[in-house]
Amino acid sequence: MSVLVYTESEQGTFKKVALEVASYAKAVANQMGTTVTAVTINAEDTSILGTYGVDKVLKVSDSQLEKFNANAYASIIAQAAQKEGSQVVIVSSSSDSKYLAPLLAVDLNAGYASNVVEAPTSTAPFTVKRTAFTNKAFNMTTINTDVKLVALSKNAFGLVENSAAAAAEDFTPSIPEFGVNVQSVDKVTGKVTIADAEIVVSGGRGLKGPENWGMVEELADVLGAATACSKPVSDLGWRPHSEHVGQTGKPVAANLYIAIGISGAIQHLAGINASKVKVVINTDPEAPFFKAADYGIVGDAFEVVPKLIEKLKTFKAQQ
Amino acid sequence: MKILVCISHVPDTTSKINFTEGDTKFDTNGVQFVINPNDEFGLTRAMWFKEKQGATVDVVNVGGPETEPTLRKALAIGADSAIRVNTEPTDGFVVAKQLAKVVQDGGYDLVIAGRESIDYNGGMVPGMLARLSNANFVNTCIGLEVEGTAVTAVREIDGGKETVSTSFPLVIGGQKGLVEESDLRIPNMRGIMMARKKPLTVLEPVEASAETASVKFEKPAPKGAVTLIDPDNVEELVNLLHNEAKVI
Ligand SMILES: Cc1cc2nc3c(=O)[nH]c(=O)nc-3n(C[C@H](O)[C@H](O)[C@H](O)COP(=O)(O)OP(=O)(O)OC[C@H]3O[C@@H](n4cnc5c(N)ncnc54)[C@H](O)[C@@H]3O)c2cc1C
Numbered sequence: 001m002s003v004l005v006y007t008e009s010e011q012g013t014f015k016k017v018a019l020e021v022a023s024y025a026k027a028v029a030n031q032m033g034t035t036v037t038a039v040t041i042n043a044e045d046t047s048i049l050g051t052y053g054v055d056k057v058l059k060v061s062d063s064q065l066e067k068f069n070a071n072a073y074a075s076i077i078a079q080a081a082q083k084e085g086s087q088v089v090i091v092s093s094s095s096d097s098k099y100l101a102p103l104l105a106v107d108l109n110a111g112y113a114s115n116v117v118e119a120p121t122s123t124a125p126f127t128v129k130r131t132a133f134t135n136k137a138f139n140m141t142t143i144n145t146d147v148k149l150v151a152l153s154k155n156a157f158g159l160v161e162n163s164a165a166a167a168a169e170d171f172t173p174s175i176p177e178f179g180v181n182v183q184s185v186d187k188v189t190g191k192v193t194i195a196d197a198e199i200v201v202s203g204g205r206g207l208k209g210p211e212n213w214g215m216v217e218e219l220a221d222v223l224g225a226a227t228a229c230s231k232p233v234s235d236l237g238w239r240p241h242s243e244h245v246g247q248t249g250k251p252v253a254a255n256l257y258i259a260i261g262i263s264g265a266i267q268h269l270a271g272i273n274a275s276k277v278k279v280v281i282n283t284d285p286e287a288p289f290f291k292a293a294d295y296g297i298v299g300d301a302f303e304v305v306p307k308l309i310e311k312l313k314t315f316k317a318q319q
Numbered sequence: 320m321k322i323l324v325c326i327s328h329v330p331d332t333t334s335k336i337n338f339t340e341g342d343t344k345f346d347t348n349g350v351q352f353v354i355n356p357n358d359e360f361g362l363t364r365a366m367w368f369k370e371k372q373g374a375t376v377d378v379v380n381v382g383g384p385e386t387e388p389t390l391r392k393a394l395a396i397g398a399d400s401a402i403r404v405n406t407e408p409t410d411g412f413v414v415a416k417q418l419a420k421v422v423q424d425g426g427y428d429l430v431i432a433g434r435e436s437i438d439y440n441g442g443m444v445p446g447m448l449a450r451l452s453n454a455n456f457v458n459t460c461i462g463l464e465v466e467g468t469a470v471t472a473v474r475e476i477d478g479g480k481e482t483v484s485t486s487f488p489l490v491i492g493g494q495k496g497l498v499e500e501s502d503l504r505i506p507n508m509r510g511i512m513m514a515r516k517k518p519l520t521v522l523e524p525v526e527a528s529a530e531t532a533s534v535k536f537e538k539p540a541p542k543g544a545v546t547l548i549d550p551d552n553v554e555e556l557v558n559l560l561h562n563e564a565k566v567i
Contacts (some may be wrong), residue, residue, distance in 0.1 A: 068476075070446075070456060095477050099458040099492075102411070102446025111530030112411065114442050127534065133345075134437055136336040140534040179455040180485040185476070193478030199566070223567065235500050241461075242475070247332055247437060248356050248495055256566040267332045273539075277564045279556070280545075290545050295559060299550030307553045315557050315567075 002035040002056065003028050004086035006077050008094060012044035016159075016196065017092035019052050023160040024152050025090045026053025027119045032088070036164070039080040039171070041065050041073060050166030052159065058083070058171035065175070067182045068096050072175050074103035079173040081108055081147065088126075089149045094195065101151050111143035117156040134247045134270035153274065154195070155253040194245065197226035199256040200275070202245060204230040206261020206282065206301060210238035215305045216260060222312045228252065230262050246271035260301045264289025281305065320374040320465065323425060324362045325418060325432035325444065326393050327355035328386035332437065338536045345438070345536070354389055357433025361493035363502055364463060365431055366397045372465065374429075375399050379421055381406060381414045387519065394514035395506030401517065406524035409532075411443030416527035418444065419451040427488065429470075434459050434492040442492070449490035457483060461496025 005025035007018035025036045035055040040046055042065055046057045058080050065072060077100070081089050089110065091097040098114065105112035115130045117138070125142040128150060132139040143149075194200060201220040203213060213227075220227045227243060234244035245252050247267040257275035261282060262268060269292050272278070280293040281304050290296045297304050330336070330350045337346040354362065368374035378393040379402040380386045390401040404417040422430055430452075432445040449456035457463075461480065462473030470485050475496065506514070548556045560567045 070458070074450075095459055095475065098442055099446070099456075102415075102443045103450045103456065105412070105443065106415075106447050106450035112441075112443055113531060115440055129537075132439055132536065133330075133336045134440060135539075137338070138537040138539065139439075140537070142532045142534055143530065144532060145530045180457055180472075180483045183471070183482045183484055185479065185481045187476070187479030191478075195477035231500075241496055242479070244495070256560065256564070270332070277560070277566050279560070292542065293545045294543075294564065295548060295556060296545045297548050297550050297553065297556065304550050304553060308556065311554045311557045312567075315561065 002037045002084050002086060003032065003088045003090065004077070004081045004084055005036060005038050005054070005090045006097065007038045007040050007043070007049060007054075008092060008096065009040060009043035012042060014043060014048060015094065017094055017154060019048070019159050020154070020157055021090050021092045021152050022049055022052035022054050024119065024157045026160065026162050026164075027157070028088055028090065029053070031120060031123050037080070037084050037086070039077055041076065046168050047166055050164045051161055053162035053164050054166045055164045057166050057168040059168050060171050060173065062175065067185070069178045069180065069182070070096070070100040070103055071177070071179050074100040074107060075176045076173045077104050078107035080171065083171075087147055089147065091149070091151050093151050093154050097151060101149060105149045108147045108149065109145060110147040110149040111145040112149040112151070113141050113143055114151040115153050116150050117153050119157070131274070135273040136270060153253060155255070155274070155276070192224060192226040194226045194228055194243070194250050194252060197254055199223045199225035199258070200228050200245075200252050200254045201225045201258045201260070202228035202230070202262060202272070203233060203239070203260050204262030205232050212302070213239065215309065219258070219305060219309050219312070222309055222316060230268055259289055259293070260305060262289060263287045264292055320368060320372060320429060321425065321427045322365045322368060322374050322376045323422060323427040323430045324358065324365050324376060324378045324393070324398065325430065326358050326362070326378045326380045326390060327433065327436040327438075328352050328380055328382055328389040329355045329436050329438045332356070336538070342536050343533070352386075352389055354392060355433050355436045357435060357437070357494045359503060360495050360497045361431035361433060361491070362393055362396060362398065363504060364493065364497040366504070367498070368465065369397065377402060377425065379404070379418065381408045381417045383407065390519060391514050392506060394517045394519070395510040396504050397510065399517065401519040402522060403519065404522050404524055409529040411441045411447060412530045413527045415444050415447035415451055417524055418448045420525045421522070422448065422452050429465070429487060430454070430490040431493055432490065434494045445490050445492035452488065452490070454488035454490045455485045456490050456492075457485060458492040460491040460493045463491060463497060
């Protein structure tokens with residue numbers, strides 16, 4: 001009966017999204033008058049889940065599962081849901097969770113709603129609010145199957161503290177064939193990723209060329225932010241594709257998004273609109289980004305950004 | 320190698336998004352429909368397999384007759400034949416069920432879909448299709464190579480990418496990176512003429528009931544006006560971000 005949540009970890013430690021989905025699962029469990037069970041794969045200390053409302057933890061530990069495999073992970077979560085008799089299963093919107101979720105939906109015969117941004121508005125019928133048209137609209141969706149699968153959008157619910165037991169027990173599900181095998185992983189270390197970042201600093205074609213990205217990186221450094229860029233910047237090869245954000249790039253749902261020399265085309269805005277606070281720095285007061293931003297500076301990035309870095313350094317030093 | 324490319328028929332990225340019938344239906348009035356961008360990258364990669372490795376490439380859409388111009392465009396880009404499953408794509412599961420039947424009957428080795436469509440953004444169809452067809456699945460795929468029966472794919476992950484090996488039957492959820500923006504093809508006159516003669520088969524749907532239902536759409540609350548800060552007083556921005564927005 002309990003709500004099942006998949007709490008992801010990386011090298012044994014929970015990702016922030018894991019604590020957010022746990023908080024969300026607790027809210028759903030309260031609405032349904034039930035408890036929360038988390039399933040973890042190779043997480044070490046699971047006690048922190050109690051702080052976010054998890055009553056019980058099914059701990060899977062298996063060295064075969066060191067690298068993510070959607071087939072196997074989906075099957076494990078499905079077995080956990082069956083064991084718990086869960087009617088609601090919750091996952092995050094990380095790239096791994098979005099990968100496994102449709103497989104899990106089929107395994108559980110569950111109706112699946114992705115990009116969900118709020119606790120259900122009703123549990124019978126089970127109704128959730130999700131984004132559609134790349135953040136240009138919301139869609140109220142009912143899930144009409146016995147088992148429901150929900151993927152929560154990043155940064156949509158936040159962390160909510162609770163106190164629960166997080167009673168851990170070992171769980172040894174059967175593990176299916178992988179089908180897809182990881183040969184190598186190429187991950188930037190020591191850099192904040194767009195997916196995890198609370199703050200994203202993004203540069204556009206207004207920065208004239210790749211040689212001018214030093215100040216973008218320095219600003220990101222001061223803020224502990226990830227760097228991003230507009231599509232033409234990645235198409236021109238000024239920055240890697242992995243930094244391209246927008247409708248056809250990565251989505252951004254940060255607390256703060258700073259756009260430098262970006263005009264604010266509809267396709268760009270669609271991808272970053274879920275960010276809570278938006279700042280634009282642009283020479284052109286008519287740039288559409290000013291209509292989407294919370295704070296704006298009409299000015300030359302080459303003058304404004306160095307000043308901003310300096311002021312932020314002073315601010316950080318005072319903190 | 321038999322390839323099937325799934326084509327979603329979506330509003331152009333610049334479309335104004337409005338709703339009708341008490342905010343329950345997307346207002347298609349004045350909206351231009353295009354091949355879903357994620358699918359177009361996949362279709363272009365499929366053309367490469369056709370030209371370099373002799374693959375056959377079919378395209379498929381689950382939808383009403385209004386999607387046929389989008390399928391014809393895919394034929395004009397170079398696909399060999401098109402299939403339309405004549406049913407309303409009510410949810411991701413219904414679409415995946417229809418596609419699973421097409422895949423089963425057609426004996427496809429490789430199905431290329433997009434990681435998500437830009438209208439509903441469900442991101443469900445490729446994975447559900449893979450599971451229903453007992454096929455391997457690689458999502459957010461940004462690179463794909465086939466050597467005989469060995470497949471190597473590159474997947475975008477949070478903070479980087481990983482290279483995986485897998486085999487047919489395979490479904491991928493593709494995106495930009497499968498090919499570059501500059502590789503995309505605009506159909507030429509000859510392609511458009513040829514597309515008119517290529518087969519477009521309409522199939523009746525298999526039984527499938529939706530698991531989810533769209534109740535209503537809402538537009539985001541209108542945004543307040545931007546607070547402008549003097550470029551000679553950037554300290555003010557730092558103050559506002561700290562004290563007012565509380566994000567630093
Ligand atoms: C199907 C499709 C999908 C797309 N998907 C995406 C997407 O996912 N992401 C995306 O970003 N775009 C996307 N685009 C492209 C989009 O339409 C715009 O072309 C793009 O976002 C513009 O990038 P930009 O703002 O960097 O460049 P520009 O539009 O050229 O804007 C540069 C801005 O910099 C300002 N500027 C110039 N000099 C300075 C200076 N010294 N200081 C400060 N400001 C300065 C200018 O005033 C201008 O506003 C897509 C387009 C299509 C057709």
